[in-house]
Every structure is written in structure tokens, then in C-alpha cells.
Amino acid sequence: MLLDFIKKYWYRYLTGILTLIVVDLLQLYIPRFIGRVVDHLRSEQPTMGFVTVMVSWIVGIALAIAIMRFFWRYFIIGNARRFEYLARKTLFDKLLSLSPGYFDRTRSGDLMARFTNDLQAVRMALAQGVVMTVDATFMAIMTVLFMGRTVSWKLTWLASIPLPALALVALFFGRIIHNRFMEVQNQFSAVSELTEETISGIRIVKSFAADEKFWEMFRDRSWNNYRAGISLAKVSSVFFPLMIFLASLAHAFALFFGGPMVVRSEVSLGEFIAFNSYLGMLTWPMMALGWVLNVIQSGRASYKRIMQVMKEMPQVEEPKNPVKIDRIETISFVDLTYRYPSSQRDVLKCVSFSIKKGEMVGIVGTVGSGKSTIVKLLAKLYPVERGKIFINDVDINDIASENIRSLIAFVPQESFLFSDQIKKNIAFAQEDIDMERVIECAKLAAVHDEIVKFPEGYDTVVGERGVTLSGGQRQRVTIARALYENKDVLVFDDCLSAVDPETEEKIIDSLRSQFKQKTMIIITHRLKVLRDADLIIVLDNGVIVEKGTHEELMNLDGLYARMFKRQMIEEELEA
Template sequence: MKELKYINKYFKKYKAKLLIGIIITIIARIFSLVMPPYISKSIATVEQFLKAENPDKDALQSTLLTYILIIIGSALLSAFFTFLMRQTIINISRYIEYDLKNEIFRHYENLSLNFYKKNRTGDLMNRISEDVNQVRMYAGPAVMYSIQTFTLFVCVVPIMFYKSPTMAFYCLVPLPFLSFLIYRISKIIHKKSTVVQQYLSTLSTFSQETFSGIFVIKAYGIEPRINRESEILAEDGRQKSMDLARVEAWFMPLMTLLIGISSTIAIYIGGKQYIDGEIATVGIIAEFIIYIAMLTWPVAIVGWVTSTVQRAEASQKRINEFLNTEPQIRNTVSAHTPVRGKVEFRNVTFTYEDTNITALKNLSFTLNHGETLAIIGKTGSGKSTILDLIGRLYDVTEGEIRIDDTPLEQLNLYDLRKAIGAVPQEAFLFSDSIKNNIKFGKSDATDQEIIEAAKRAEVHKNIVKFTKKYDTVLGERGITLSGGQKQRVSIARALIKDPEIYLFDDCLSAVDTETEEKILKNLHKASRQKTTIIVSHRISSARNADKIIILENGTVAQQGTHNQLINTEGHYKDLYLSQLSEKEM
């Protein structure tokens, strides 16, 4: 139960409803206890009628009718309160499931990029779905059945010993053995269910990666290989699930065995006592058989509850592993810190934790508010890392980044990111309409603002050709659109936000030269009085920048304006001449 202590705070949150549920459970069990004595009384009444010299048939019918109505009435009331019990306690488990999923999701959002590099998407999904569901079973059914079991034992066992101590003793002897056996089975179930949960994470990861990479699978014609891997994975899962099912299959046979043994004991001991005159009526035997039936499920449920708790423990442990992971990037400032846009790097060095690659080495530059900086360099030179550090997706290893002369860590993280309009190198669009994808930049944007942003991103003409225009729903990751269209929708998303800082990470790589020039003109108009950083491999994207930096292996190899750099020997001039000759050709 150690790991499950985490959700005690939710039980406290819903303690009023839980208390009502407990009271209703007790009432439901009390009404169910009305039936056995009246069955015994009914049999005793019939016995007296048969033994009487002058039996009164009308009196017998009247008495039996009264008892039958009491039995039916108590059964109906028990059923009604049982329904209320489930509505109360099971609903609490759904509330806890809702709260826990939201907590996990919020924590996922706060965790740094390094966390997502180390963990697979399928595993993350499984923990917030399958694992949370196992915890819900503990918070609902397990709690409900535990209360039921406790109430029944407290009420039924004393009644049985009051009616016939000898019969009660012999009838209850098999129960501890059954409970012990089910407990042992539950320990095995715990181990096997943990293995099954881990397998489900692996299956979710495999499925997610297969669906996301279906284009590559088809392009390379490796469907047979993926099918074989899927079959191997499915067979492995089948074996694990069957191992678990074989163990769980012992539950019902053991219950049936208990009912048979205890009922046989009740009939034998009860019959012997009746013959010896130790009990007054055969009805006591029938009453005991009903009590045994009432206690059998609670005894078996002890094992089921144990199994459920152990499954929930295993699942909550997996959940806690993530919930106990501290976000590397924390918002340390609660007050609002407005951002204007001056950016300064002071001897910044950054090493990626997962690969131990040093992307930036002692990098320094200053970009004043309203200026445009272009960053050019070969693949792996650290261009994208600069943008990630400005958005504080990572914290620097050494040195300092300042925004408006304030260290980055001393700015409100949410204010900082609200002031940034970022267009990543790999455009990511959600499985939603084009309109809503653009509105991610500004949730309350009007249709006119959306159209205007799309026009400035030179994608409006493409959108209006679609059947549903801006209401066209995109496939996963925006697969409905071409690479260039996805990039331009991402640019429209950034433009509609109208931030103080624009970060464009090689976001025109899939766009033709003519369209690029139009977009750059529009970006130049939109980014007036805005700080803009453009990462690109094209000179055309950099030539109008106020400052240009050439990166090589994380350090500044060249810097200056376009005119200065084309008149200086180096990578920029070589790239300029190369792209100029390509354009002329």
C-alpha cells in the first residue's frame, strides 16, 4: 500500500461522499440480513402446520404471505441501497480517475524536453490510461467490496454463533483456508499483472510508432517485416496474458468448492443437531446455507481485493516514477515580467544531457529590441539550440542569457513564452481544422485575422482551394498538407500571435524561392519593431537581417552584415556565390 498512499489526498477531497457511501453500504447489507431469518421462520411455520392436530390453513397462508412480503420488501430495499452504494462509491473512483489523469497530464506538460527524449510516447500514454484505470479499480470497487465484506462479517458471524455456535464453527472453518489460498494466488497475479502492464506499454509504443511512421514503412516496402515483429509481439503478449488468465481462473472453482464444502457441513452438522434436538427447526439449516452463500463472495473478494490492490500498487508505482520526476525547467518568478525583446548571450555553453554533445561553446552576441538576426551554419552547428535556449526549453550549462538585461531564469516563464512566436524546423500541426491550427497562436482570433495571417504566410490561396477551406480537418501531424503548406500554416500561427520575439527555425526550407521572397517581405513588415531571429541555409533569408552570424561547431566563425560578409572570404561568401550561381542557372 506504500505507493497508493499518494491518492489518499483524493479520498480526503471526497470524504463527505465517501462517508455517505459507507453509510449506504451498511444500510444495504443490513436489509439483506432480514431475508434469512424469515426464510427460517417460514420453514418453521410450515413444520408447525404439519405437526398440528387441527392445522389452520388460513392462518398459515396469512403468516407465509406476511413473511414473503417482508422478504421481498427487504430484498428490494437492499437492491435499491446497493444501487445507491455503487452510484456513490464507484462515482468517487471516477472523480479520482479524472483528477489523477489531469494531474499526470499537467505534470507531463511541465516536464522538460530531456524527459521526452528518454521516454517513449506509448509508455506515457499507457501510464495515463491503463495504469490510472488500475488505480481507479482500487479507489472504487476494491474499497466498496472491502466495506461490504467488513459489514457482512461484523453482522453475519455473530448471528450465526448466536443461532448455533457448533454449526457456525464448522461452517466457517473452510473460509480461512480459502482466503489464504486466494491470497497466495493474488501474489502470483501481482507479479504477472505487472509483466502484462509493462507489455501493454511496449505494445502501445510499437503501435504508435508504426502508425506515425506508416509512410516510411510503405516507402521502404517493409510491411512483411513489421508484420512479423507485430506477430512476435502479439504472441509474447498472448503468452503473458494467458499466464495471468490461468492463475485468475482458480478464483471461481475455489469459490464453488467453498460453497459446496460449507453447505455440506451445514447440512450434516445441522441435520445431526436437529435429530439430537439441539436446534428447534430445519429452517436453521436453510438459514445457515444462505449465510454461507452471503459470506462466500466476501471471503473470495478478499483475494480479489488483494489482487486489485496489488495491481493498483504496481500501476501507481509506475505513475509515481513520473510524478516524482522533477521538471528541469521551473518557473521561479510568480510576478509578471513583461518582455520587450532585447536578447543577449554571454559566454553561453550548452551540452545536451542525453548525448553529451556540446552544441554551443562560449557563444556571445547581443540583439537589440527591433533588430533582426540571421544565423547560418552547417547541420549540427548549434543553430536550433540557440532558439531552444531563448525559449528556455533548456537551461544553459555555462554562461548566461539575458532578455531586456534580465537573466532568463529571473523572468516569469509563461510571460517569456507568451512573448515568443516560434516556428520550428519540423512544422507540427494538430489533427484539427486549419482554422484552429492557426488559432493556436491566438485563441480569440476572428476569422478575418486568421485569413489575414494566412495571406501574409502566402498560404491563403492554397487553403481556399480545399473543399471545406479553413474548416478542412488535417490528418495526424498535418499529413493532409504538403511540407511547404505545413510550414506556411505554422508561420501564420506565429504571425497571428503578434509576439515581441519571432524565432524562425529554417521554416522556409520546403518553400520555393518565389514564394520565399513574398513571405520574407511580409515577415519584414510584420516584424517591424519586433526582435527577429532567422535560422536558415539560404542567403536570401538572411541578406536583409541587421546582423548575421555564421556558426561552426557551436562557435561564431563570422559575423556582420550581408554586405560585409560577401566581401570577406569565408563560409558566407562561398554559400552566397554557390546559391547565386544556382539561381542564375
């Protein structure tokens, strides 16, 4: 990612670096002019004309430096900002390309830390890091040359004795800073994770009176973050004062050896003043070396964390030459045994069944029997081996995920709404909203009457994750969202658990009568709504133990019949 960016925008960095070098070069002439002014004023016949010319040169150089500093900042720091923008966009694109399995094992707080702190650290390395590296390297070399050629090589070497120690100290502390900064970022991610989860689940936290417990967890993680930060600060607290001490020794050496040279007239007073100005310029690059290493090491650590995400590969591999399908006529599962990539347990075992266009299929069974896994695999959310799932007699692995999902409306168990207007949640990801279609879908989902009672109706903005709506309202809005795009297959994964049985039955019946040509797959615990289903699949511990119509399964008097009879008794008792 970084190399590709540099290859594409190298000319911006080159322009900025050349401008920075010119600025540094111009700065080197100012002490020389000052030294000449001092020596001229000590001459037998000083004139204001000479001083005026020198001052004019200094002012002109200062003005040129001010203008050119704008340009190197524009090109170098602006380029770093461009990288931050492109990297954030690339990272977001990468996250969208990853399979749900990645997010099953990765906390969103950690990802947010990489989007914020880590990207900022990389940007600093590409901006200030580049500036200081070029500045320190060029200034160090050119300052030594100016000191030696315009003043004295002997005094230059003597005053520079402490400076190599600066480089050694910087190299010694560099790796320590890198490791401790990595720990700081990891601890920051841990704090971000807990904060994000607590805010998202604040209603659960409060309903269980778990405020104190979460406060203790946050306190512990914050303390770990503090300790990691203090650990890094301790290194910096030793590092930078030591650098300043060694830099000050250079001035002490200059005074100790240079003073007598001025007395002996080996060096003029003006040259000695210029030399000390140059020494100050040379001290800065040596000190900057430590700061640069700190920034670069921090950026390198953060870049590693970002690349960990970029190197992740989607679990679901897309076909190189995908087969394009325009509609879904048949769906077939053939002897499918499946376990999730991170699990050692078979969720489904030897599952086989077929669905034809226009059929209503119910999937029921015991808790954890693999019902949801079937529809997740059908939507190609997780990888599956070849020869197990077919759509229109084409292996699902030969069809692009986007193609499949464009034909399947999938309503998951979790009703997730975005913090936006209800109409925009129903017409999700659509630029132009057809309000007639929105209202029609809301009516089919039996939520229209409740929406129009809100003060702002369909313009009502729901809270984060739709928390301002009731559970049943959220579920029905998500169903309306699935219906809006008019897809071939409608999959309802236990998405009406929060509404009463009568409303669920009403919704299913209206959808069945309205979309007779569409295939419907319904996962539910309320078996009453499946009495008119063309096929009911009964799962137990990942195995299909029964399948058939409602009447056929009742005649078998097996698991389905027992579950159905128990529910009817419960309804009678409630009535």
C-alpha cells in the same frame, strides 16, 4: 493525488459505505425469516397469517435493499468515476507542465496506456475494490455472529474450518498477481507505442515498403503482450477454482456435521436451512477476498505507473518571484556552453552575441552545429545555468517561461498542424477568430492564394498533423500561425525548407518590410535570404566561427563565404 482526493470527498465514501452496511445488515435477516417460516410450517398448527407476515417482511426488506443499493452505487462507484475524471485532468495538466526533455525520452504510446488502462484499473480499485472490501469484511463478521447466535456456535466453528485457508490462498496469490499485472501493463504500453508510431508515420512506412517489417515488429510485441496476459490468466485459473473448492468444503462440513445435529433435534430444520443460507453468505466474502486482492493489486500497480509521471519534475525550474517583462528590447548570450540534460556532449561552446530590438539576425552553420539549440534555449524549452542568457539585461532564469513565450513567436523545424480547420490552426488557441487578421497573416506567409483554391477555403479541415497539405503549405500555415498573435520576436527555425528559394526569399522580404520594429531570428540553409540581415552568426561544431553582416563575412572569405558561393554555383547549374 489519491490521499488528497479522499480527504476532499471522504463524506461521499462514508455515506456509500454506511448505506452498503445497512444493505448487508438487511440481507442477514432474510434467511432468519425463511428459517422461521420452515419451522412454523412443520409445527402442529401452521397458519397462513404467520407466513404472510414473514413474506411481507421479506418483500419489504428486498425492496429496501433494492433502493439502498442504488445509493451505495451512486456514492461509491460515482466517486470512483469522479476520481478518474480529476486524475485524468491532473495527469494532463502535469504533462503540460513538463519540459520537452521529458517527451524526448518518453513514448506517447506509453503515456496513452497510462491515460486509459492504468486509470481504469485504479478506478476499479476505488469502486469495486472498496465495495467488496467493505462488503466482505462486514458480511464475514456479521454472518458469523448470526450463525452462532441464531443457530449454533459449535456448527459455526466446524463449518468454518476450511474458510481461513481461503484468506491464506488469497494472500499468497496477491503478490504474484500484482507482479504479473505490472508486466501486462508494460507490454500493453509497448504495443500502444508501436501502434501510435506506425499510424502517425504510415506514409513513411508505405513509401519505404516497410509494411512487412512493421508487421513483424507488431506481431512480436503483441505476442509478448499475449504471453504476459496468459501468464496472469494462468495464476487466475489456479486461484479462483481453488477458492471455490475451499468454499465448497465449508458446505460439505456443514452437511456432514449439521445433518446429525438436525436428526438429534439439536438444531431445527428451519435453523439448518437458515444456517446454510448464512454459510453461502459467508462463503461469498471469502471468495470475494481473492477477487478484491486481484483488483486492488492491479489498481496499486497502475497507480504506481501513474505516480511515476506525477513525480516527474520539469527540467526548467520556474522562478519563485519572477521578473515581469512587457516587451523584449535586447537579447544577450554570454559565454554559453551547453549540453542537453541526457547528453555528455557539449552542443554549444562559449557562445556569445547580442541582439537589439528590430534587428534581423541569421543563424547558419554546418549540420548539428547547435543552431536550433540556441533558439530552444531562448524560448526556455530546456534548462540553462544562470548568467548565460539575458533578456532586457534580466537573467532568463528570473523570468517565467510563460512570460517569455508570450513575447516570442517560435516556428520550429517540424510543421505540426492539428486536425482542424485551417483558420483555427492559424488562430491557434484563440476563442474568437479575427478572419481579417487570419487572411492578412496567410498573405504574409504566401499561402492565402492556395487556401482560397480549396473547396472550403479557410474552413478546410486538414488531416492529422496536417498531412492533407503539402510540406510547403504546412510550413507556411505554421508561419501564419506565428504571425497571428503579433509578438515581439519572430523565430524561424529552418521552417521554409519545403518551399522553393524564391518563395522563401519573398516571404522573408515581406515580413522584414511589414515588421520593421520586430526582432527576427532566422535559421536557414539558404544564405541568399540573409543578405540584408543586420547580423549573421556562423556556427561550426557548436562554436561561433564567424559573425557579422553579409558583406563582412564575404570579405572574410571563410566558412560563410564558401557556403554562399557553393549555393550560388548550384543555383546557376540548376538554372
